[in-house]
Amino acid sequence: MENVADNLKRINERIAAACARCGRDPATVELVAVSKKKPASLISAAAAAGQRLFGENYVQEFCAKYDELDPSLRWHFIGALQSNKVKYLRGKTELIHTLDRLSLAQEIERQWRKIDAVAEVLVQVNIAAEPTKAGVAPEQLSELVEQVAALPHVRVRGLMTLPPPGDSAEDSRRWFAHLRQLAADITARAVANVEMRHLSMGMSNDFEVAIEEGATLVRVGSAIFGARD
Numbered sequence: 566m567e568n569v570a571d572n573l574k575r576i577n578e579r580i581a582a583a584c585a586r587c588g589r590d591p592a593t594v595e596l597v598a599v600s601k602k603k604p605a606s607l608i609s610a611a612a613a614a615g616q617r618l619f620g621e622n623y624v625q626e627f628c629a630k631y632d633e634l635d636p637s638l639r640w641h642f643i644g645a646l647q648s649n650k651v652k653y654l655r656g657k658t659e660l661i662h663t664l665d666r667l668s669l670a671q672e673i674e675r676q677w678r679k680i681d682a683v684a685e686v687l688v689q690v691n692i693a694a695e696p697t698k699a700g701v702a703p704e705q706l707s708e709l710v711e712q713v714a715a716l717p718h719v720r721v722r723g724l725m726t727l728p729p730p731g732d733s734a735e736d737s738r739r740w741f742a743h744l745r746q747l748a749a750d751i752t753a754r755a756v757a758n759v760e761m762r763h764l765s766m767g768m769s770n771d772f773e774v775a776i777e778e779g780a781t782l783v784r785v786g787s788a789i790f791g792a793r794d
Contacts, residue, residue, distance in 0.1 A: 568613035569607055574591055574788045583773040594776055599786030601737055602793045605633050607763050612638060624650040631657055643784055645699050649673040656680050660726040662765050665689045665700050670713045677718040684718060687725040687765050692740045695729055703747055708750055714758045723763030724748050734771035741778035
């Protein structure tokens with residue numbers, strides 16, 4: 566059994582140290598504990614240690630945990646999302662990290678309109694044009710953001726990316742810097758109803774580099790909960 570409390574303490578210390586190195590306030594970085602494929606008991610252990618924000622990748626698994634666990638926990642959906650599954654997330658997620666196409670945004674709009682609420686989303690960018698990864702191409706990002714901005718029940722709040730695998734954390738730096746620049750470019754366009762509040766980037770192996778390059782949300786799973794089966 567992983568000592569989740571000790572692991573969380575170490576991760577939060579590393580987040581604080583990374584912020585100190587680049588002159589950032591640690592309060593500007595939030596840890597998303599990625600709990601996919603992990604039992605509710607480990608999530609409860611993390612919650613008891615003070616972690617309140619969790620990220621899930623699979624709709625069916627997320628819904629089961631949502632119904633079982635403390636209703637005060639906060640949830641982000643961070644996995645690939647099919648349009649026909651959006652209805653199950655309606656009203657349960659604080660942020661969807663993986664918007665990558667207009668048709669998905671339109672379905673989110675339909676579902677959140679039913680509860681007269683606004684869904685906050687991040688646009689996933691396929692930063693290195695990898696054929697096996699989801700995400701909008703960087704050169705098509707502005708067009709998608711402007712299309713989504715016209716939807717009254719969806720709000721773009723930033724960008725997310727998964728960099729290509731590398732030999733070290735430093736290999737991710739240029740991709741994180743690229744995402745930061747894309748966000749700056751969108752901010753400069755001053756699109757109504759769009760705010761580049763968040764950069765979701767960095768995982769267990771490279772989150773400190775991501776923080777140095779401007780991440781506001783880091784998605785850490787195995788370093789908290791242990792390796793997945």
